[in-house]
Amino acid sequence: MAEIRMCESFELFNLLNQCSCVSRLAEINYLCLIDAREPQDYKMSHIITAKNAKMDSESTFLLPEAVEVDSMQHVVVYDSNTSVLHGQDRAVECAQELAKASLCPVHIVRGSFQRFSALYPFLSTEKIIYTIMELENLKTYPVEITAGQLYMGDEKLCMDSSIPKDLKVCAVISISDNNTLESIKGNQTITNIPVADSVVSDLYSSLERICSLIGSHINMASRVLIVSRHGRSRCSAVTIAFVMHHLKYTLEEAWKYVLKCNPNVRPNTGFLQQLSDWELHTMGTKVTDISGPHFY
Structure with missing residues (x-):
């Protein structure tokens, strides 16, 4: 049973x-x-x-x-x-x-x-x-990371104005190497963080700012949506970083938490290494061994 x-x-x-x-x-x-x-x-x-x-x-x-x-x-x-x-x-x-x-x-x-x-x-x-x-053909929504606070998905989800409206999203953070969402009209504030989905891209230097921005919105009871082009690598890396920062999770704990929300997400290997550095920054030590098979 x-x-x-x-x-x-x-x-x-x-x-x-x-x-x-x-x-x-x-x-x-x-x-x-x-x-x-x-x-x-x-x-x-x-x-x-x-x-x-x-x-x-x-x-x-x-x-x-x-x-x-x-x-x-x-x-x-x-x-x-x-x-x-x-x-x-x-x-x-x-x-x-x-x-x-x-x-x-x-x-x-x-x-x-x-x-x-x-x-x-x-x-x-x-x-x-x-x-x-x-x-x-059922409409799908961004996955919910922390209840009533944080969502994660791909850029296409923002093209349908009813989706942010249904979820009462007030702020969109776009991790992208272009400004695709800047022309979208809506009641949401859109912040673009220009990072390409490449193993050599520097995401780490933006994590402090992004986590602070998300935290400030959440503290004001505003809901936040994190997006990247395909909703797989960049936005998941940022989401994992925020979960580590906000919930005081290790990299492995945050990885498993976000993966449970959406099993398809995978930060690229460059972002994974930067998340390991972020773990050192947030926890004072590197707890997670990122060479394990579940990280790839």
């Missing part, structure tokens, strides 16, 4: 917004998202792509039809407002049935639909059935 754990709303948000060329929600074995509320509540509004859990005549939750739970990478359940693992909440009872078949941990969203829909109303829907093409 798989373990049952709680997860935060922003963790589900990040799962819903993973993307390679298209949304990962189009992958049949990627995410099993189950709404354990009453059918009438589900039909009124639910989290995008969620399936409503059905019960048998003895009020026992059934495994979802046409879904191979044991092959799923992620299994997530929510009800109306469950926040603990103990008790007879619908999400807990449903998770217990899913855990019998799942090979990975089953997660229950803390605060469930009530909290998630309040934080991300734009990810609630009445739509029940999707074609593969519709799933591939």
Whole structure:
């Protein structure tokens, strides 16, 4: 039987917004998202792509039809407002049935639909059935690094003005060798840090300024979006540096934290070495061995 754990709303948000060329929600074995509320509540509004859990005549939750739970990478359940693992909440009872078949941990969203829909109303829907093409073309958002504070993504995400608006982003920090975003009209302040995605580029000398800038926005309750052209190398290096600075994480801890938010990110080897130097600066010593295979 798989373990049952709680997860935060922003963790589900990040799962819903993973993307390679298209949304990962189009992958049949990627995410099993189950709404354990009453059918009438589900039909009124639910989290995008969620399936409503059905019960048998003895009020026992059934495994979802046409879904191979044991092959799923992620299994997530929510009800109306469950926040603990103990008790007879619908999400807990449903998770217990899913855990019998799942090979990975089953997660229950803390605060469930009530909290998630309040934080991300734009990810609630009445739509029940999707074609593969519709799933591939779902709008994706930047991943959320620290809840309600910091986001990370690629430049294209800023081209759609509704995305920063939905996330209430007030400041965009662009790590780029051009000023692509300068012409974009919006209510966000845009700061461009001119750094090319090259192993010989100097990012280190800008990290103090960037971390201070992000921190000042967050202290004023302003949300920040960090972007680079592809959202893979430069913005992830800056995000890792900020997590090290803000949360006092080692390089390895910050690396794993950001990788959990978006498994596709990879700072280039030059930036990795500069992050190692940044660890020395922030912690007074180099704790992390960057020669390990998980850094490449």
